[in-house]
Amino acid sequence: MKWKTILTLAVILLISSSHINAQFDFFEKKVSIGGYGEMHYNYIEKNEDISKTLTFHRFVLFFGYSFSEKWSFKSEVEIEHNYVRDGAKNGYLSLEQAFIDYHFKDYLGFQAGVLLVSSGLTNIYHEPTNFLSVERPRYSRYIIPSTWFGNGFSMYGTKSGFEYKFNFMEGLNSDRFSLNKGIRNGRQKGSKADASAMIYNLMINYVNIPGLNIGGSIVYNDAVGDTSNTPLTLIEVHADFRKNGFIVIGEYGNINYKNSNLEQSAGFYLDFGYDFARIFNWEWQTIPFVRYTDFNTAASTINGGDETKANHHKAWMVGVSVLPLDSIVLKADYSIDTVELNSVNTTYFNLGIGYRF
């Protein structure tokens, strides 16, 4: 009799608990649509050759669906340079993200599908409202080849102010590594990717101080191609600090290669900006900024000689980023890039408009 009573009470408790908890079950199945995009005007002057272009550089649509509070799907499809045409150099359509997410707990989640490599700030936070320049930092093109994505699996979580993410993903094609672009052309982008040598990637960030995101990551890949095998290790550190109108962003990355003439790629950039709307009480955030960049995709080679100097870039940039709303940005920047070999200068003047929603 005693057991029957306890059993009955337990069932009542279970039913009432479910009822109480159901009140706080705020989840509802939902389709989410978002996106971002940016149009650019680029003026480039090098050795008296001038080019002027106007292009809708990126048009990205986000589509997601929440199956339950723990299970969801997220994706991003991107069109670059307005349209895609067979055989044309310009124009690009890609599935940059498409994954199933199982958010078990704040400290543990899993993803499978097309994922971003967790390396650097811009590869993850690449919406135009997140970085100050019109184009993404050149460091985020030549040292960390943003947008770097591929098929694979990940485990992630947050605990005690630390965020972590471990990715196990398709590797790079070592045949396509080059002195002037590092690993950039080695990305397989998920298209029937060779899975014989996977990437191991871990990122850890500390985000417990409001306005500060500081961390680092490591990528290891025993990269293979049809004619080469180039193990590489990419280690990078980064920090993004935004407080009281001040913005300081910095990233440093280094890649070491084995079995290859190319032995090392390395570089960094540092941004400093301030939102003058704080002083003048303007409605639009108005952020003049200055950037210094130094990177070398062939920082060390076995052949030596001019290879290193020919790929060593230094650049100062000044610009302004204006946000009428947090989700819309107008930008302008001016920079002079100097290649160490023969001190060749290239002048850039860019204008841009971007959005996200």
Added chain:
Amino acid sequence: MKKIILIILLLSVLISANGIQEKTESIIKNEFGENVEIAFSKYHIPAKLKNEIEVASKQRFFAESLFVWLVTDKDSIIAIGLMDNVYGKAQPITFLTIFSLDGSIYSNHVVKYREERGGQIANKKWNKQFVGMDTKSDVNKVDAISGATISVNSIKKGVRKLILLYETIENEVK
């Protein structure tokens, strides 16, 4: 066998709890001490008021109702908490804004965040920026968080809605 069934049932009770009630009570007791009494109820927002606040804050309410948490000490109300949800990139963010009886914000808390990135909005120091705000305050002065733009904007507008709603609720519950 009976013991096993009982243990399974009790575990089911624990597992089925989604933790929002427990976490909210814990937040309130951390703020006001273990001896306060806490009661919650569902509040249906009057349609006309709901529409006015949505226009003023430029954000829709998550639902037709939200939760009101009364904090009492020795039979006197000492604070009123309003719990609502706003959408982040895809999932709802559950947050609790606790008001002093003068209508200003006593504290603000993200009770549950369901996305992979942007969890910094649950940071206590970041949420302290809302403390003291009332109907005359500009929530846009709250600092942005890099990489969490959508969540930050949603929470700012969500808190603004609750500030505008507070006076009506206070008059009804007092």
